[in-house]
Amino acid sequence: MVRTLFITKEKPYPPAGGVELRNWQNINIMMQYGSVGVFSICQWSASSQVPAGIDFWYPYTLAKSVSSWENWKRRAWLLRPNAHPDVDRLYQQAAAKKLEKVLAEFQPDLTIVEEIWLYRYLKIIKRQKCRIIFDEHNIEADLFEQKHGALKMRLPRLKSIELDFIRKADQTWVCSEEDVALVKTLYGRQFQPQAIPNGIDVASYDCVRLEQCNPPEGFGEKQHNLIYMGTFSYPPNKVAAKLLIEEIYPRLRKSNPNCRLLLVGRSPTKSMLQAAELEPGIIVTGSVPDIRPYLAAASVMVVPLQQGGGTRLKLLEAFASGCPAVSTTKGAEGLNVTDGEHLLIRDEIEAITEAVEQLWSKNALVEKLTAAAYELVKAEYSWEAVSKRVDQALQQLL
Structure with a gap:
């Protein structure tokens, strides 16, 4: 002992x-x-x-x-x-x-x-x-x-x-x-x-993957909801949130007016809160007691990280929840993942938005990616x- x-x-x-x-x-x-x-x-x-x-x-x-x-x-x-x-x-x-x-x-x-x-x-x-x-x-x-x-x-x-x-x-x-x-x-x-x-404790996300977890009240249809999770006092997360608010979300909203961006996690920045006040489609939650309802409300996890260390638990949570993911190379760093097999890896803003549109329009691709990602997280990251x-x-x- x-x-x-x-x-x-x-x-x-x-x-x-x-x-x-x-x-x-x-x-x-x-x-x-x-x-x-x-x-x-x-x-x-x-x-x-x-x-x-x-x-x-x-x-x-x-x-x-x-x-x-x-x-x-x-x-x-x-x-x-x-x-x-x-x-x-x-x-x-x-x-x-x-x-x-x-x-x-x-x-x-x-x-x-x-x-x-x-x-x-x-x-x-x-x-x-x-x-x-x-x-x-x-x-x-x-x-x-x-x-x-x-x-x-x-x-x-x-x-x-x-x-x-x-x-x-x-x-x-x-x-x-x-x-x-x-x-x-x-x-x-x-x-x-x-x-x-x-x-992660993979089994604890089964309720999301099996659609047995209700999204937060008022979130409605999840078809065009993006999610990014993190502690926003951490500088790489601040940069990622800024890219989502200023570059990625506006592009997607042009072709999908009902698109929403969920920024979930503690210590949101002043600029994030201001963006949420000005744009109803941007939702900044602050700290939440349980991340799973927000994963249940999302159709795509987007991880546009430009900097960082270690590996991204947010991607593992998406894999266990059956939520397809788009990430930069830096965001997927350190994980045993393959572009086009477990997620889509894109580094340019335009390519990231195109990848999200691709996931929103191709159910077969979503099913392929989420099935492989779930098997990976069980085998290597449980x-x-x-x-x-x-x-x-x-x-x-x-």
Whole structure:
């Protein structure tokens, strides 16, 4: 039996986005091996409701302000080795002391730490006699460079922190074989990360696929409804939403006046909310308790991502729900998918809109794509499939 403590930023349940979905997947898988505890470092007040099966659940809410000494250290991050503003933002001494107490009381055999932003807590975890897994949802240095280039000192610092975390952890998990190769390219072929795919509880989407899930009230016919899901404080999702609102949706609406665009997820931007006020066909939901009714209301998932890391859980949710998908190459990156077999992959705006029109007019194509995509998500991206990859990784580690 293995006692596992997850250390996450924000609580992983209920899962409200891709970060939480990956954490919740891994938590459920590790429950098969023994007791699981979760210590979450939250930036806003979090519910203390304990999900079934969790032996220890502690969402710690960070204080809104820090001491003058800690504030000075944050301002002087360039003078400190392996310091970074986004890493400092999630560290407080009171949280570190609480984590130290939790580690002493829970006595984990294994600690799984989510992403590099919790790096400053690593020295506390290292004091315990437990193995450490560093779970990289994205290769952050690569993602930062996609968005900002080599911006002043932040990119070298991110690389330094990421490399140090990989070195000090006993094992590193990434989302795909592409990310394994990327780690080796950036940091050296001596590192051997484990590819633990993002996966979903496929059976929980059966109600959508079998048309037993009702769309939200007032959504009516779904024939020409597009959907895009995400946390819109995440810059790549902001860019994708902007493309949908300004480029893709207007083109489709010209030939399909009843077309609607559903932008579903927390932290919508001001421009998204303004667009929804001006155009009744654009629906911006904010955070929703259950994504499945919105998937039931959609006829096509469109993923026009230009940047990103890891793999896209939104595509896996579409596959499990029987919703056909159109994605850019970047949006489908890291998934074992083939254009024309599981989805349509298009990179130019005009080609994306043509692909959507194609799906709206060719039922046989939709049936072919959704059938193959469903078989793929069951075989490679279900929790059962991911469990086998986790088991292999743990055998190497333990």
